[in-house]
Every structure is written in C-alpha cells, then in structure tokens.
Amino acid sequence: MQAERANLLKPKIAKALDKLSSKTVIKNTVYIVSIIIFFALILLPPILGIIIKWGSIEDVLNQPKLMSEALNAIAASFAVAFFVSFIDVVAGVPMAWMITRGKSKWLSVLDTLSDIPFIVPTATLGYSLLLFWSEPGGLSSLFGASFVSPGWLLVILLHFTFSFPVVVRVMVGALLDYKLEYEQAARTLGAAPLTADRTVTFPILKHSLIASFTLAFARSLSETGATMMVAGVFVHGPIFIKNHIGEAGPLVFVSAILIALSSLVFVTIRLLGPRLKMPVRKVWPVAERKLSSSTIASSRNGITLLIFFVIVLVPSLFVAVPAFEAIFTGVLPEALGGVGVWGDYWQSISLSYFVGIVVTLLNVVIGLPMAIIIARRKIGNGPSAVLDVLVNIPIIVPSVALGASLAIFWENFAFMPDILLLIFAHLSITYPYFIRSMSAAVERISMELEEAGRTLGAKPLGVFRTIIFPLTKYSMLSGAIMVFTRSVSETGATLVVSNLKTAPVLLAKYWVLPFMEDPLSAPVTRAEIGLGCGFLLALSFAILLVLRLATRGEKGH
C-alpha cells in the first residue's frame, strides 16, 4: 500500500519539480549557486591562503640556504615532470597505436592492463615499485644489490609508471575519434605509412598529444605520497612542502612559485600549442618507406610491449608478492581481525572511502549544473569559456601546494573540523575531473535532441531527466569513479591540510617510511605492508571492474 502511494507520489513530485525548473528565477538560481560554490569553496580559498600569509615569505628570503633548497626542489619538480611527460608520450603513443590499430583479439586485454597503474592507489604503487626495483625480493635479488636505489631515477620510474596510462588513455580516445580517411587520402597520394603518420595523422592529433603531455605533466608535478617512498634523499617541490609542514614561510614560498610556474607553463602550452608546427616537413620517400616496413613495425610493437610489461605493469603489481606471502604466514587472520596495527589500517580505509563517497556525491550535486553551464554556454560564450578554463586550474596546480594554501586559508576559521577541511581539499582536487567528464558528455549530445524534447512539451528538468541523464549516465558514472579513485589515492594535500590518517597517508607516512628508516623499530613488518597495499589493490581492482562493466553497458546502450 505504502509502495503504491510512493509510486503515485513520484510522478507528482517529478511533475512539480519539472514545473519549477521552467521558471527562469529557479533555473538561474541553481546556476548562480553552483558558480558561487565553485568560487567560494574551490577556486578562491587556495589563492587567498597564499595572499593571507604572503608576508611570511620573508622568512625564506632571509635564509639564503633555505631559499636555495626551495628553489632546487622546485627546479627538480619541473625537471622530473618535463622529462617524464616527454618519455611518457614517446612510449605511450606507440602503445595507443597498437591498441587501436592492431588486429589481435588480445588487444582489449592489453587495453585493460594499461589502465592498471592508473587505478592502483599511488601509495601502493610507490611501495610496489620500491619492492621491485630496490628491495630484496625484486630485481635486486637477481643483481645482488639494490638495483635502483631510492633517488631521482626511481622517482622518474615511478612518475613514468603512473602517468603512462594517462597518455595511453588520451591517445587511444584520440585515435579512435580520428577520421582514418585523412591517413588513407595520404596513402592514396603516394605517402608511405610513416610519412602519412608524420605529416598528416600526428599534426591533426596535435591537440591530443599536447593534452596527454599536459596531463602527464600535471600528474607528475602533483604526486607526493608515492614519491615520498621512493625519493630517498631526492627532494622535489611537494616533498619540500611536506618536510616543512607547520612553517608558513617555506609553505607559501614554494606553493606560490609552484602554482605560478605551473599556471604559466599551462597557459603557454594553451596559447602556443595550437601554433606549434610539427618539426620536420621535408619528406624522404625512400628512407621512410623502408622505415614503414612490417619488420620495423613489429620491432616497434615488441619494444613497446617490453617497456609496458617490464617498466609499467610488473612493477605496479609486484606488491602482490609480499601480499601473498602474508596470506600464508598468518598475517591475514590478524589483519582481518583488526588486531594491533590493523585496527588503525581499517579505520584509515574507512576514512578514505567515507571521504571518497562524500566528495563524489558533492561533486555530482554541485558539478552537474556547472558542467551544463560550460557545455551549453548558459551564461554566454565568453564567460562560459572563462569558467571552462578556471575549473581546470586545480588539475594543473600541484595538490600539495593546493593543500598547503587551503590549510592556511581555513585555519582562520577555528570552528572548521579537520574532516571538513579534508573534504574541501579533496573536492578542490577532484572537481575538474568530474566537470571535464560531464561537460564533454553533455557537449556530445546534439542541442537538437534537447530542442526536440522541449518542442514536445518537456520542461527543462524533464529534458534533463529523460534525455540528458539517460544519454550521459555512463559518463557520469565514469566521472564519479574517477573522482572517487583520485580522492582515495590522494596523499599530498591530505598530509598538509589535516592530521587525519587516510589509507595512503597511513601507508606512506606511518608504515613505509619508518620501515625504510629502520625495519626493526618500525611498527609493521614487510609482510604487513605488502598485505596493506594488497587490500588497497584488490579494492581498486573491484572499482576497475565496475568501470569496465559500466563501459560495457554504454556500448550495449
């Protein structure tokens, strides 16, 4: 009876809401509120945080040694990010090419595998790489000593590993959207495959190449948690900030420079990117024909696969080895029972997932109207385009710098609990991911479909419920999963905005680092760290599975 009444009530409520949505005042209020929330909670706090404590920069300026350390750390950040993004593109493009152009049925498996480092929480990834490259039991057991000791080289390997899937994903999408006819036209005009790719395909895909470089660059610049594990004595910007938590001067100095420089780099790329010409226009028909041979193509594919398996995939999953060992040494029952350190661990996991869920829901609620404003140019072409640029800023700002400036801003509000601060920080960091995913999905839907709905009598909310939502629900789900995984992995900002122990913070700061300093006095054993990472990895795989199922639903749809 109650269910029947609820069913009858549902269309009535929907009808009433639909009716409300056609009132311009209501519609505009929703849009204005979402814009105000964006400025008040996401964009302005980090900027104001830096401005508030601007004076403390003198602390650094007056200490030449500290300043030189800070500048060196910033330079190291940019050097690593540039180098890693460059090799990511060089290695990632052939991989994307192979996935999209190859004919083997195994390529869809390869496609899924290439996502793994993206889905593995970076703290787990850091430990996994450490085990594989440096610790006994990994490559070191083959070569006798620490094969790659913690330091700049391991940082580069780590950053390459986690940003590689970003390049592959962007380029796979671009290649699938690419109109093959351009390349075919070039071939019919006499161009060898290599010439056609070099002179036609890549110049047309220039925007995607730049986008993949930029995203890899931003991801490298931001990463903190995993880098802490593998950095050794190497210090880059985020680690410098982490080392000086509680000191306003170094925090503001490095954050301000990181934010300013990364913004400058991205604005430059945005402005100059479209004008960038591919370096060599001259054609060498004979040589390029030889380089297009099937032998060369097979060798290229072989090298690409080797790099992927040896440098990306196996190191990413290597943590599974101690995790399995732990299962057979009795650690598992302790872990599942929450005995000792495991009580803290499960608490941190609960906290991470709680924050992840809250942040995801907030993103959906406040992000949807913003995505529609951007996609449908609701506030005019110019202002909507400006908003489009502004919502992307948190992606390009290193998360640790963002966290530091947010912490400074919110410490003025004494009533602010730590958990809320953490949620705000994660909201700032993840907001662009949801907006990008949703606004792109809405943009793909022809305006005519919306207009058709309106001419058939649907109110604006009705159009959203019956046309936009069914057509974008899979993108919304993908965006939400991306937000969720990013939030669960986040370490840098989390470390500086609060003392709360999320799972990656617990693993990086309280388990791995003490263990590396002194395994005997550390609160955990190697097996326990392995199992802790293994649980996170298993949960991430479950999420990947959901993502895959959702995507499959989209294809069916």
Added chain:
Amino acid sequence: MPDVRLVNVTKRYGKIVAVDGVNVHIYDKEYFSLLGPSGCGKTTLLRLIAGLVQPDEGEVYIGDRLVNDVPPEDRDIGFVFQTFALFPHMNSWNNVTYGPRVKGFDMKKAETIGHEVLDMVRLHERLDAYPNELSGGMMQRIAVARALAAGSKLLLLDEPLGQLDAKVRNELRYEIRRMTKDLELTAIHVTHDQAEAMAISDRIAVIKKGKILQVGTPKELYMTPKSIFIAHFIGESNFLEGYVSNLSRRGATIELRGGIKVHVEVPKNMEKGDRAILAIRPETFVIEKGIKKNKNSIVGIVERITFEGTNIRYEIRLRNEDSVVVIRPSLVEEWLKVGEKVTMSFSPENTHIFAYPEAGLREELAVE
C-alpha cells in the same frame, strides 16, 4: 595503361558479404560508374581497387599488374573521398602539392604541377585558404585537384558530389568529366544517383547486394534492362503483374489481373502459364481521353496530377485497381483532369517482360 580488371573478387565483413564474386573490366580512358543503392558494396569495390581494403578472394589488376598485395601508395592512383578528406592543418596549396612532395618530386616540379591543377579547377585565388574557409564546391575542386596532382592516370571518385547542393552538383559533374577526358584518365566514379551516373558515364555497372547485375552504356541500361531491378533503378517503370496466357512464334499474350490482355514480343525463357511482370516506362504511353479500343491499351481514371516543370505526371487507377504512372511533356499537350477516363496505349517494342521474381516483386525492387 590503367585499365582495371576485377576477377572473382569477394570481400566479407564477418558474415556480411560486401562484394560477392565480382568480375568487371574497366577500359583505359573510360569514365566508368559504379551505381547502386546505399550499402550495396560499391564503395567497398572502389576501396578494393585503391588498396584501402584487401579482397578475401579474387584478383585485382591495374594495367597488367596484379595489385592484391600492393599498398595504396604504390598503386599510382588518385582518390577523391566523399567527405573530401582535405587535410585540415594544411592550406589549399599544401593539400594540392602533397602528392608530388611525398613522391619525392623536386620542389620546382611539384610547384609546376600544383599551379597546373589549380588552374584546371580555377581556384588559384584561394591558395592560402584552409579547408574550413572553403565552400563545399571549392573543397570538392581542391580534392579533385589534389588527386590529379599526384600524376596518376587512374582517378577513383567515391561519391564525390554527394555532399554538395543540387545546383553545384550538376555543374561540377560535367566539369569532372571534362577534366578526366582532357587528361585522358581512366575514372571510376561511385554514386547512388542514377541521374548523375547516366549524365557523365561512358559505361555503368549497376550493383545490388555485392553483385554486379548489369554493365552497359547509359542507353543500354535504360533501353534494355536485364532485370526488374535495373528497370526500376535506372529511370522509372510501371510494373504490371500477369501471366503468359498465349505463346506463339509471332508473340505472346499476357493476361493482367482483372482479365486485361496485352500483346507483347516473345519473352525469353518463359512458357505458357508462367507468371510475368510487364515493365513499361511512363513516358512511352500514348494517352487519350475517353475509352478507346486500341491494340495494347489499358483504361483507367486519372487519380492525381503533379506538375514537375518540364513534365506533367499522371497517376492513373486501372480497372483492376493497379496504379500506373504516365509522364507527358507539360507544355505541348492539353492537360488531363482528375477523375477523367483515359486510355493508355503502348507498343510491344517499348515493353520489357520478366519472369515473376521468386522472392516476390517487393523484395526484388527493394533498394535497401
């Protein structure tokens, strides 16, 4: 010399047979059209010739050379795509000279060729324009110029006029034919527009469901269609159902539904009692007011009149409830009126007789 031969060529996509055992010989310097409804396999056939797809069976020859394993860049062809596929990051000049550049011609020669072909398509003044700054007609001409500049004697055109307005399309189709004839090229032109194919082709191959049904000059296809589908697809035909009621050396009598009898030439491969389809072109009827007792005549009532400019089109309901279309010149005769009784006569020479198709008439005429 670039004549093209396809021998038993088959191409499958999974379970779908896109091209089914095609045999055809396209002569040197010929303007040849592949004509058929959407999805009939005509574009696949062109792509097989270009090397953009590989045949599952059969052989493709360009000149005397078997090209099955030759990549597109080595087939010495020019290809005009339906969407033009002009490189969006290059201006008109760089698009046009792309072929000579990638083939390794020296710059001077590439430039000479570029100027020649741009002269030919009369687009010299838009050298610096990018594709998004050109109209549909201009893009089409640049696409043709680019294909010509590659210097090949074989030009493949995949529905090159499909994206253009009717007026521009009509102008450009003659222009393309003129250029190919001036340059003595072999041209293979894919289209679903029978009027376009009839207007420009030396010969046409009509394709349905991956098979070539008939190859011939436009006149041959129109005057002597070998199947009901061709009679339907090339031009327009009235189809009247009946059976062979009498057969002699001098001719045959077909009895249409409702007992209407008509006398026609002796049909091939048909016997007395066989079901038959009579195909009569709408413009071959002689139409008179009132009921007349002419030989080979049918009587009906004018049901609808459509003024089409040059012609006037009458839809006439017969006594047996079949409908017939008659087309007459609009300006030389007095128009009939709706509801008027008329007699339509036709000569046996202008009538085609076909055996009733096994799959049924509707299926036989289906274009999709």
